[in-house]
Amino acid sequence: MLKGSERLDIHARIRRAAQSGALSHAIIFSGPGDRVEAARCAAAAMECTAGQDAPCGRCEACRKVFANIHPDVITVHDADHKIMAVELLRAIRSDVYIRPNEGRRKVYLFDDCAQLDERCQNLLLKTVEEGPPYAAFLFCAANSAALLPTLRSRCVEWKLAPAAEEGPEEDDSRARELCSVLSGKQAAAIVEFLTGMEHSKPSREELGRVLEQSRALCAQALLEHYGRGAPPDKQEITGKLRENLTKSQLMRTIEVLQTYRQECDWNVGVGHVLGALAAELEGIL
Ligand SMILES: [Zn+2]
Incomplete structure (x- = not known):
């Protein structure tokens, strides 16, 4: 949008x-x-x-x-x-x-x-x-x-001018859903969620945005492990991540999300990104 x-x-x-x-x-x-x-x-x-x-x-x-x-x-x-x-x-x-x-x-x-x-x-x-x-x-x-x-x-x-900077109205509900599924650590649920995303046919930019927002939430959760509080509106989801994922799992998840977010800048198929991402995340959690 x-x-x-x-x-x-x-x-x-x-x-x-x-x-x-x-x-x-x-x-x-x-x-x-x-x-x-x-x-x-x-x-x-x-x-x-x-x-x-x-x-x-x-x-x-x-x-x-x-x-x-x-x-x-x-x-x-x-x-x-x-x-x-x-x-x-x-x-x-x-x-x-x-x-x-x-x-x-x-x-x-x-x-x-x-x-x-x-x-x-x-x-x-x-x-x-x-x-x-x-x-x-x-x-x-x-x-x-x-x-x-x-x-x-x-x-x-x-x-076209660049899309507006991230503002307070930025919708990150998709990223929150993804993080919630990740904190469940169930491979089948992760695959199901990512397959559902693929079916909604997001553009590469949209997918990149969701991955970037998810990465930011995981990074926030990692900081919480080190005692730094998250903004109030994100505490529910970052708390869930922190409780269920170890520091090392969070770090590797952040790396993987970062890698695939960058992939979205290139001419790769959204389906390919989501498939590879599912496999990597399964390996971590
Ligand atoms: Zn008209």
Whole structure:
């Protein structure tokens, strides 16, 4: 989720662009902010039926786009491969000529351009340039330099500011759940929890955030072993960790969480990270 001022800012920018008819049919969302939500906002602006105030966020089209269930806003992601399968891109090249189901536009949202190597991008070039007028292409790329100049030149780039600093409103409920499961020290429960996380299909950033928050809670619990109290709102979970895990178990858990949090900065599959993490944690506890 985009937070606070950044969220307002990107929504306002997209709304202004949509109102002035300046929302390009091919956009790269780059930078450290929440690129996928920004892209979804642009897709909503393209499908919104409210007219004036697109994306209104209230009409059926907007609601479907934000819930990721709009039939004409297609998230293009290959969960089975690191690099997107060529067949998938070929399928898009013909699918683009099938008119939208219910929306005004047909929007292809590439949620992670790290999946697109040179060959993939070359396959897309012509479609992006010469596709039907109702087609739109939204690319989410941590760094737009990873995209070919030929593709970049056909797109408008929107650079997103970093997500807001951790504030008091930061939601760490997932991390607390994970720590609670860890303090139970039951291998089956840990595997079940991590499998459940995998099924909820978090982005790499989301997973990285949960691992970082969990690492921080474990570090806090370790400090408690040495007599330093945790902040009141974290005492319940850090106390549980401290009571059930030894210092050395906590230290190794912290190391493992740190390692896999860093992995999330790279182009690794979320499923791979969660599977490897489960095996490592089982070994410690
Ligand atoms: Zn709307």
